Amino acid sequence: xxxxxxxxxxxxxxxxxxxxxxxxxxxxxxxxxxxxxxxxxxxxxxxxxxxxxxxxxxxxxxxxxxxxxxxxxxxxxxxxxxxxxxxxxxxxxxxxxxxxxxxxxxxxxxxxxxxxxxxxxxxxxxxxxxxxxxxxxxxxxxxxxxxxxxxxxxxxxxxxxxxxxxxxxxxxxxxxxxxxxxxxxxxxxxxxxxxxxxxxxxxxxxxxxxxxxxxxxxxxxxxxxxxxxxxxxxxxxxxxxxxxxxxxxxxxxxxxxxxxxxxxxxxx
Amino acid sequence: xxxxxxxxxxxxxxxxxxxxxxxxxxxxxxxxxxxxxxxxxxxxxxxxxxxxxxxxxxxxxxxxxxxxxxxxxxxxxxxxxxxxxxxxxxxxxxxxxxxxxxxxxxxxxxxxxxxxxxxxxxxxxxxxxxxxxxxxxxxxxxxxxxxxxxxxxxxxxxxxxxxxxxxxxxxxxxxxxxxxxxxxxxxxxxxxxxxxxxxxxxxxxxxxxxxxxxxxxxxxxxxxxxxxxxxxxx
Amino acid sequence: xxxxxxxxxxxxxxxxxxxxxxxxxxxxxxxxxxxxxxxxxxxxxxxxxxxxxxxxxxxxxxxxxxxxxxxxxxxxxxxxxxxxxxxxxxxxxxxxxxxxxxxxxxxxxxxxxxxxxxxxxxxxxxxxxxxxxxxxxxxxxxxxxxxxxxxxxxxxxxxxxxxxxxxxxxxxxxxxxxxxxxxxxxxxxxxxxxxxxxxxxxxxxxxxxxxxxxxxxxxxxxxxxxxxxxxxxxxxxxxx
Numbered sequence: 001x002x003x004x005x006x007x008x009x010x011x012x013x014x015x016x017x018x019x020x021x022x023x024x025x026x027x028x029x030x031x032x033x034x035x036x037x038x039x040x041x042x043x044x045x046x047x048x049x050x051x052x053x054x055x056x057x058x059x060x061x062x063x064x065x066x067x068x069x070x071x072x073x074x075x076x077x078x079x080x081x082x083x084x085x086x087x088x089x090x091x092x093x094x095x096x097x098x099x100x101x102x103x104x105x106x107x108x109x110x111x112x113x114x115x116x117x118x119x120x121x122x123x124x125x126x127x128x129x130x131x132x133x134x135x136x137x138x139x140x141x142x143x144x145x146x147x148x149x150x151x152x153x154x155x156x157x158x159x160x161x162x163x164x165x166x167x168x169x170x171x172x173x174x175x176x177x178x179x180x181x182x183x184x185x186x187x188x189x190x191x192x193x194x195x196x197x198x199x200x201x202x203x204x205x206x207x208x209x210x211x212x213x214x215x216x217x218x219x220x221x222x223x224x225x226x227x228x229x230x231x232x233x234x235x236x237x238x239x240x241x242x243x244x245x246x247x248x249x250x251x252x253x254x255x256x257x258x259x260x261x262x263x264x265x266x267x268x
Numbered sequence: 269x270x271x272x273x274x275x276x277x278x279x280x281x282x283x284x285x286x287x288x289x290x291x292x293x294x295x296x297x298x299x300x301x302x303x304x305x306x307x308x309x310x311x312x313x314x315x316x317x318x319x320x321x322x323x324x325x326x327x328x329x330x331x332x333x334x335x336x337x338x339x340x341x342x343x344x345x346x347x348x349x350x351x352x353x354x355x356x357x358x359x360x361x362x363x364x365x366x367x368x369x370x371x372x373x374x375x376x377x378x379x380x381x382x383x384x385x386x387x388x389x390x391x392x393x394x395x396x397x398x399x400x401x402x403x404x405x406x407x408x409x410x411x412x413x414x415x416x417x418x419x420x421x422x423x424x425x426x427x428x429x430x431x432x433x434x435x436x437x438x439x440x441x442x443x444x445x446x447x448x449x450x451x452x453x454x455x456x457x458x459x460x461x462x463x464x465x466x467x468x469x470x471x472x473x474x475x476x477x478x479x480x481x482x483x484x485x486x487x488x489x490x491x492x493x494x495x496x497x498x499x500x501x502x
Numbered sequence: 503x504x505x506x507x508x509x510x511x512x513x514x515x516x517x518x519x520x521x522x523x524x525x526x527x528x529x530x531x532x533x534x535x536x537x538x539x540x541x542x543x544x545x546x547x548x549x550x551x552x553x554x555x556x557x558x559x560x561x562x563x564x565x566x567x568x569x570x571x572x573x574x575x576x577x578x579x580x581x582x583x584x585x586x587x588x589x590x591x592x593x594x595x596x597x598x599x600x601x602x603x604x605x606x607x608x609x610x611x612x613x614x615x616x617x618x619x620x621x622x623x624x625x626x627x628x629x630x631x632x633x634x635x636x637x638x639x640x641x642x643x644x645x646x647x648x649x650x651x652x653x654x655x656x657x658x659x660x661x662x663x664x665x666x667x668x669x670x671x672x673x674x675x676x677x678x679x680x681x682x683x684x685x686x687x688x689x690x691x692x693x694x695x696x697x698x699x700x701x702x703x704x705x706x707x708x709x710x711x712x713x714x715x716x717x718x719x720x721x722x723x724x725x726x727x728x729x730x731x732x733x734x735x736x737x738x739x740x741x742x
Contacts, residue, residue, distance in 0.1 A: 025366065025449075034466060056366065056447040057462070070355030071365050173465025180467070198467030226355055228363070394592075401589035403560055405602050406578050415601075419592040 024233040025072040027056045027063035029143055030171045032076060032216065035101070035191030035260055037253050044249060049236050059142035059171065067091055067219065070226030074234040078216045079143035092219040093231070098241050099250050099261045100215045103147060105206035106176075106193055107133070107185035115185070121209040122155040129157050132164045134184035138175050139167025147214065148187050154211075189214060194255045216261075242267055275473025279481075282474055294478060297436060297455040298486070300368050304375035305432035308383045311376070312431070313424055316387025317413040320395050331388065337381035342374075346441030349374040353445065366447040371455075374441040379431035386430055390423035391416050425494060429487055436483055456482070510535045510571050511688060512557070517566035519556055526552045528712045530566070538704010538720065539683055542692040545741050548709040550692035551586070554659050557690065558583050574656045575688065579606075582655035586662040588634075588646035595621070595637065596630035599648045606653070620648040623681075625674045640671025647678060658682060660691040664698060676702060696736060700724050708732050710741055 032038065033055060042053050056066060060077045067075045068091045076098070077083060083095055105115060105124050113131035115124045128135050138145040152159060159165040168178050172192040179186040180200035188196075193204065218241060220234035240246055242265040250263045282290045319331060351357050353365045353373075364370040394416050402412050417424060439457035446453035448462060456479045463472035512534045519527040527549050534540060542550045555561045557568055559578055570576035582602075591598045599617035604610070621630055626644040628637060634645055643663055650658060660679070664672040679702065683689055693699055699706065703720030708731070716723065716732045727733045734741055 025447075030465065054366070054447075054449040054452055056449060069357075070360070171465050173467060177464070177467060196467040198469060228355065398589060398591065400560065400583075400585055401591075404558065404581075404583040405605055407605050411605055415591075 022050050022233065023052045023054055024074070024230055024237060025054050025056060026237070027058055027066045027072040027075045027077075029060050029063060029077050030057055030173065031078070031101075031144060031189040031192050031214075033057040034172060034195050035189075035253075036195055036255065037191070037250065037261060040249055040253055041246070044245065045237065045240055048245065049240055051233055051237060053237065059140050060146070061141040064091070067221045070221060070229055072221065073230045074218060074220040074237065076216060076218050077143055078214050079146050080215060080217070082143075082146065083217055083219060087219065090222060090225055092222050094219070096218045096238055096242070096265065098216050098218050098265050099263045100213050101261045102190055102207065102214055103144065103187050103212040104190050104193060104204050105185060106179065106188050106202050107205040108183045109201050109203050111205055113185065115205050118206060121151050121206070121211050124206050125151055125155045125157060128185050129155070129159055129162075132162070134164050134166065134182050135159070136175055136179040136182065136184045136186040137165060137167040138172065139169045140171070142171075143214070144172060144187065144189060147212075151187075151211070190258070191255065191260045194258060194260070215264075241265070271469045271473060274470035276477060278470050278474035279477040283478065290475075290478065292451065293454050293456055293459050293475075294482060296368060296453070297457070297479070298482065300371050300442070300455060301375060301432055301435035301438075302486075304372045304379060304435045305383075305428055307372070307376045308380040308431045308435075309424075309428040312380045312383030312427065313387045313417055314413055315380075316384040316389075316427070317391045317416050319384070319388050320391040321409070321412055321416070331385075334381050334385045334388070338385055340378060340381065342378055342438050342440035343444070345374055345377050346444035349377065349441065349445045365445065366449060366453055368446070368453060371442045371446040371453060374445045375435040375438060378438060378441060379435050382434055383427045383431040386427035387420075387424050390420050390427065394420045394423075421494075425490065429490065432486065433483060436479065436486075511575055513567075513569045513571065514557070515567045515569070517556065517563050517568060519552060519561060519563045525712050527556065527563070530714050532707060532714060532717050534688075534705065536704055536719075537683070537686070537688070539679065539689045539691060539702045540705045540707065541699045541703040541720070542690065542707045542709060543694065543696075543699055543735070544709035544715075545694065545735065547711075549712040550694075550709055551661050553707075553709065554583070554661050554690060554692055558659050572656075577656070579653065580656040581659065582650035582653060582657075583659040584643075584646045584650045584661065584663050586665060588642045590634045590642065593634065594631050595626070595628065595634050595645055598634050598645055599630075599652060602649060602653050616652055617648070620652045621645070623651065624648045624678045640667050640674075643667060643671065643675065644678075647675060651682065655687060657688045657690070660689065662692055662694070664693065664695065672698065708735070710735075 028038070038055060045051055045053055056072055058066065060079045060082060063075045063077050064082060064086045066072045068086065068089070086092060087095055107113070107115060113127045113133040115127045118124045118127055137148060160167070166178065166182070166184065168175050172188060173196070175186060176188060176192065176196050177198055180198050180202055183201055218238055220231060220238065221229045223229050223231035247263045250261050251259065253260055319327065349370060350365070353359045353362065353370050355365070398416065402415065407415065437457060439461055442455060443458050443461060446455070446458065448454050448458035456475055460472045460475045460479070463475065510533045515531050517527055517530040518525065530553065542553060544550055552561060556563050558581055574580055591601060596614050596617045599620055600613035603613040603616055618630060624644045624647045626641060626648055628641055634642060637645060647663065664675055676698065679689060691702070703723065706716070706718050706720055706723040707714060708716040708723070710731045716727065716729045718728070723732065724736065727736055731741055
């Protein structure tokens with residue numbers, strides 16, 4: 001009897017999920033999801049447009065892969081070079097810049113590498129390298145990881161084989177947990193860091209260099225390649241994201257009194 | 269240590285207040301894993317029994333394979349199922365990716381070898397007892413399997429429950445094929461992974477305690493419903 | 503083989519059975535024609551159990567033939583086998599006894615009713631809803647006998663059915679066997695209880711070392727065994 005009821009309940013759940021109208025699947029990066037902005041935007045999107053946006057929270061690499069496979073209707077990521085390659089391969093219709101946030105450096109309170117006095121992000125990395133202070137890298141080909149690699153390159157350093165350099169190959173949260181455990185330096189997006197609950201002995205040690213700005217772009221999946229994707233919904237969502245409502249919500253979102261995202265979409 | 273206490277307190281609070289999100293993800297965890305366990309049982313038990321009573325050249329190989337598949341990494345299963353059900357994959361047209369259905373499929377693949385393997389062990393012993401009688405009575409193959417499954421039902425329930433246990437605690441595969449979508453495919457384990465990622469250890473632990481409690485409740489209620497431990501009858 | 507020629511019901515010719523290169527049965531040949539209980543005797547390891555199992559079709563013989571003269575006897579569904587240690591199914595006594603009928607597609611109710619009758623017939627008076635495992639040795643053997651009788655077999659094999667049973671249980675089983683014999687069922691039974699053999703034997707097959715040493719009518723065998731092996735065995739000597 002119980003078995004029967006469970007089976008019925010399961011089938012009901014499945015049917016309910018399958019028949020929900022106006023569902024759009026959007027692959028986003030962990031940093032976006034962890035920021036909490038989605039919790040503000042999604043209900044408003046549903047109210048205004050009737051679209052139920054389902055988020056797949058993954059790294060930039062996997063987000064673009066899901067889009068290329070046609071498993072999501074659009075992606076919202078932050079890694080320009082990868083996005084352009086992805087577009088060039090015919091996976092999407094276009095790239096629309098929506099907003100940016102920024103990366104910060106987090107490290108031990110006593111700052112053994114002395115990065116607080118650095119002028120630029122590149123200087124920060126040089127100090128860490130000179131001090132051979134433990135540094136945790138995402139190491140997962142995410143947007144954050146790619147940004148970090150670019151900065152190491154600019155600093156003329158190649159730390160990947162050094163003992164103090166730890167590539168964890170995981171998401172922002174897991175990497176922050178590792179850094180907290182090791183009392184290490186790490187580069188994080190501001191939102192993930194502010195939301196992060198397990199700060200231990202870490203605090204923010206560097207911010208503000210314009211190279212650390214992190215541009216988020218919205219890319220609908222190409223319906224010519226994947227006819228089943230809901231391009232009309234994706235376009236509707238884009239319109240909403242760049243609308244005044246979207247702008248107000250994005251710019252107005254704060255955490256501990258700090259503004260996290262800056263709206264910078266060009267309105268046509 | 270403090271996190272564990274906080275987690276326990278938070279778990280208690282979530283349960284007492286019947287937190288809506290908690291109820292939703294718990295219900296989905298339960299229905300996905302129970303469905304997977306039921307399907308794996310329907311496939312795995314007869315398979316285990318069939319392997320126990322038949323002698324054929326590749327038998328040892330099949331049993332070794334089954335035992336090896338018990339250790340199948342869920343992430344690998346998840347990836348394979350993802351590739352199969354992706355829009356670009358052979359079953360893409362079904363549109364099942366990121367639905368509870370495909371989560372059930374992935375879990376069935378993960379736990380069927382466990383159910384079949386444990387069932388095979390149990391049935392093999394019973395078959396040794398029953399062999400002469402069933403051959404003497406000229407029971408057909410189907411009758412033999414039916415008799416062994418029925419008379420071995422208590423041990424076989426352990427097989428099913430082992431499968432259920434692995435399913436409900438599994439995260440690697442359903443994370444990939446389900447996508448951990450809020451209000452759609454989020455289950456206890458993927459929610460725990462998410463909370464851990466946010467550094468919200470107390471919340472993650474609270475969900476973990478709910479998961480453990482759920483597994484205990486399911487095991488107990490199935491034992492009570494089937495009255496297996498009522499007396500040392502068999 | 504004196505007097506009138508009776509109809510044969512079972513004939514074995516040159517039956518040989520080997521296991522791992524060792525001959526368990528060697529060149530067994532006999533024909534059975536009277537209606538009494540056939541007792542297979544011999545010391546441990548003589549091949550009694552294997553002979554019974556081979557005739558019933560549980561063992562594959564290497565060479566020779568086993569011929570049932572009557573189709574009724576040949577039908578394996580009309581044969582039943584009581585094993586030395588009863589096979590205990592994980593069921594209640596009544597469901598164990600009813601099991602062969604359930605295999606035949608008889609509904610649970612009628613099958614259980616028949617099982618109760620069969621239990622009564624063999625003198626099994628315990629609570630039939632108990633699990634078989636808790637029965638005493640004698641009760642278990644009676645359960646196995648009732649289960650064997652429930653399909654009304656034409657041929658009944660029993661492998662040392664009374665080994666380890668007390669006198670009372672043995673007596674009840676022997677009484678049942680005599681009644682079954684009188685209904686026309688052929689019984690082939692192994693035992694190394696000489697007293698039991700003497701009480702029941704219509705015909706004796708005496709085995710030693712996988713060979714059929716002596717095949718005689720019961721009374722004749724016990725009063726005047728022809729072979730040295732049988733003489734030694736009956737007088738309690740050791741056959742080496």
